[in-house]
Amino acid sequence: MSNLRRDVHLLRNIVTFQAASCSENFTKAAAELGISRVAVSRQVAELEQAIGQRLFSRNHRKVSLTRSGEAFARSVNPAMDSIADALAQQRSGASESRLSVTVTSAFATYWLMPRLIDFGALYPDIEINLVVSDRYLDIDAELIDVAVRYSPDAPVGDRWLPLVKETIFPIFSPKYVPRTRLDTPEHLRQERLLYLSGRYRPEARWHHWFSQQGLQPPEERSGIHVNTYINMLQAAIEGQGIALAGAPLVDTYLADGTLCAMPNIAPMQRDFFYLYKNPNRIQATVFSDWLETQLKANP
Template sequence: MANLRKKLPPLTALTAFEAAARLSSFTRAAAELGVTQAAISRQIHVLEEDFGFPLFRRLHRRIELTEKGRQLFSAASDAFSLIADAAADLRAEGPDDELAISATISFAHFWLMPRIAAFSRAHPEIKLRIVTQDARTRIEAGDIDLALRYGMGTWPDGQAEFLFEDEVFPICSAEYAQSKAPILAPADLVDHPLISSDTDDPIWTGWEEWLAAFSVKAPKKGRGLHCSFYTEAIYAAMNGQGIALGWNRLVADLIRQGRLVRLTDAAIRTRAAYFVVVPTRKPRKESAQQFIEWLREASTSNA
């Protein structure tokens, strides 16, 4: 250990250097570390004195790493990342085993939350934290242990394991269906308000794609409600606002409860599927593996 300390540069100075190099600014590094800009400059000077060569080029109103400075920054960044990952893993261990799960709002609302009490009953020792947001969370950059996603199964931040596919069909409230003439075929749908929701995901099925699968052209100016989120579209359908597209895995419970009804036998299989995604850069928790096994069992019953 003594020999190792002799080989290492001053660690306080190295911390200041890493922040300044990452932020390309002594001022921003000082703000991040809670010290003055002069203190950062002094620590960088200490480090450059220790190495015997400059690490930054001081230009007009900006700094730039030298070639040797870039080499040191690459090594320091990797080393700090390894320490941070190890610290996060150590903090996660212990009797209070929190399992952080990321899911989209609609999947968490309609599929996960109605079922998750069964997991908690089977594993009361595991503390769950559900993070719901439609913007995709990079699981390798945060404290998420696993993510539930809909897509093609290829994400750069983790290893995806297939859960299940889905199918899409039109749905509405029982009251709405009873108040209208029978809807027997996809072509009958265009005379009704078609509820839609915003999405930036090209693999998400909308009305235009769904109707085109049955050679039906979607109306150019539909009378249906346009919602920001899929959850809003489903609630609009339950409240008699018109007809929405239902993902079977998300609306099956609502259909069994009579809060929604399926219209026509027409359906299309989704191009994508549901996956559980696990970070590749950190060891998989035992609780995460238990949750994945529970997911597989839950997905085969009352799908």
């Protein structure tokens, strides 16, 4: 072991020697390794100098192994192949246990992350690679095993299934100081509201909600505008105003009292969260089944 530690810097040179000895051609070895022919020649020369043996005979147009080179190749090349096989097996084993899961930032922050510890306790051998993205990833190109996406329509493909339907309703923190008794939709016209701005669809906004209640929306300039769902919920949690949000994302906060829902106001149905799972990965089925169980359980 002490000798190997002393010579560890020669491992790169030995890899180059193996490629050159198999083809007896520095140009082909260079192409295989993705380096220049000059680099191959230099690394072989460094190895020869380090061990004090000529490994190749260099002719005008080709190279060939010397007797010492043949003996070295018989000893070294099978060992290098064994190391390569061991690395490949370990990587394969790691990839078999690693599951790539993609969800939106809101779903990750408010629903999935607080519950992942439960999955880890149940399935400690499955490593989760969580890919948080609000853009639609190419499932195949990104090697995604499980995906949850919120959409008005089912994503293209027959592997997507409806997981759970979102409902929205007015929510607020106990820290919020209301101006009314907060027991009718009409009262909300006098409260400080948190408005979503930017790319969100009209159905997620207060203007649509008031219209569905048969009420004239209040002036938006009297509220607070935020450009992400996460910022809106955080503002609500801090008591800065009343937000329009709902299940399943805020279930935990409603259950522990961090947020409250107005009484006597029916939730408004929104769109589905859709689920994709890789049919060729058992771990994807395990995670998807756990996900569905969690959604059906009490928060």
